[in-house]
Amino acid sequence: MPTRVAIVGEGDVNRGALAARAALEARGHSVVLNDTTGADVVLAASDAALLRLAADPPPPPTRLAFPPDAVARVLDKPTLAEHAARIGIPTPRTLPDDYTGRAVVKARSHSTAERQEAIVTDDPQAARKQIRNAFLQEAIDGPLTALTVVTAPDGTRLGHVFQRAVHVWPQPAGVSCRAVTEPADPALTDNVHRLLAELGWWGVAQAQFLDGRLIDLNPRLYGSLALAIAAGVDVPNLLVADAPTPVGEGRPGVRYQWLEGDLRYGGLRNAPKTLAYARGAVAAVPHARAALDVAKRAIRKVAR
Numbered sequence: 001m002p003t004r005v006a007i008v009g010e011g012d013v014n015r016g017a018l019a020a021r022a023a024l025e026a027r028g029h030s031v032v033l034n035d036t037t038g039a040d041v042v043l044a045a046s047d048a049a050l051l052r053l054a055a056d057p058p059p060p061p062t063r064l065a066f067p068p069d070a071v072a073r074v075l076d077k078p079t080l081a082e083h084a085a086r087i088g089i090p091t092p093r094t095l096p097d098d099y100t101g102r103a104v105v106k107a108r109s110h111s112t113a114e115r116q117e118a119i120v121t122d123d124p125q126a127a128r129k130q131i132r133n134a135f136l137q138e139a140i141d142g143p144l145t146a147l148t149v150v151t152a153p154d155g156t157r158l159g160h161v162f163q164r165a166v167h168v169w170p171q172p173a174g175v176s177c178r179a180v181t182e183p184a185d186p187a188l189t190d191n192v193h194r195l196l197a198e199l200g201w202w203g204v205a206q207a208q209f210l211d212g213r214l215i216d217l218n219p220r221l222y223g224s225l226a227l228a229i230a231a232g233v234d235v236p237n238l239l240v241a242d243a244p245t246p247v248g249e250g251r252p253g254v255r256y257q258w259l260e261g262d263l264r265y266g267g268l269r270n271a272p273k274t275l276a277y278a279r280g281a282v283a284a285v286p287h288a289r290a291a292l293d294v295a296k297r298a299i300r301k302v303a304r
Contacts, residue, residue, distance in 0.1 A: 142211025
């Protein structure tokens with residue numbers, strides 16, 4: 001049955017929100033941004049939205065597509081690392097506060113992050129001044145991968161999809177601007193579900209890994225969500241359904257591109273190849289609109 005869905009986040013600049021809105025409206029749902037009034041279901045497209053909704057949830061019969069009492073635990077990075085270590089999921093090593101070598105400086109919790117959440121640096125003590133309540137982890141080099149899982153409130157596994165980043169922007173600690181789906185390791189999938197169960201989390205969660213080590217968990221609509229949807233794991237529609245049917249694993253070989261980030265990654269010299277990659281790649285923002293937005297910003301920059 002079609003429902004009224006509210007997506008709370010950064011509105012029309014949030015790629016996860018845009019992908020979710022398109023998928024929901026394709027199934028006949030009514031979607032509004034940042035207004036929970038009269039909504040049947042509420043989805044969060046940012047960490048700030050998760051925290052606001054957990055602290056002040058909308059009154060019944062509106063329901064949240066996540067457990068509000070688990071938000072603080074899931075967004076706290078040291079807590080995440082402790083639970084992962086107990087399960088046997090590798091994580092980057094936590095470094096002493098006075099460490100002076102190359103490191104990643106992170107906010108201990110997304111709730112304290114503001115705009116800056118992680119800095120890879122050779123001068124971590126200086127970087128600590130840019131992030132409130134920061135802690136240090138070893139810097140990891142290697143491929144960025146992610147496993148997205150969707151779980152029902154009773155623990156039923158509704159679907160999962162694994163992706164590998166081809167390009168990441170900004171460098172060196174950015175997000176996927178090109179990615180492709182691959183078969184998931186069953187043991188990894190089991191471990192991520194165990195981790196979420198320990199944290200008391202259900203709904204959507206994207207576990208991110210560098211060189212096989214867990215670096216972050218996105219318990220919300222995330223930037224490359226369009227890839228999971230195109231691969232057959234329609235995350236937003238699974239979240240809003242009253243009785244969702246499990247869909248299993250997403251199809252391998254599906255390609256994704258965040259065109260603006262990919263153009264910045266490759267630069268003008270590689271723009272033709274970047275635009276060629278767009279053919280057949282899914283995106284939250286239509287490629288023509290994204291290319292136009294990039295061109296407009298470039299013109300404004302030159303005009304200054």
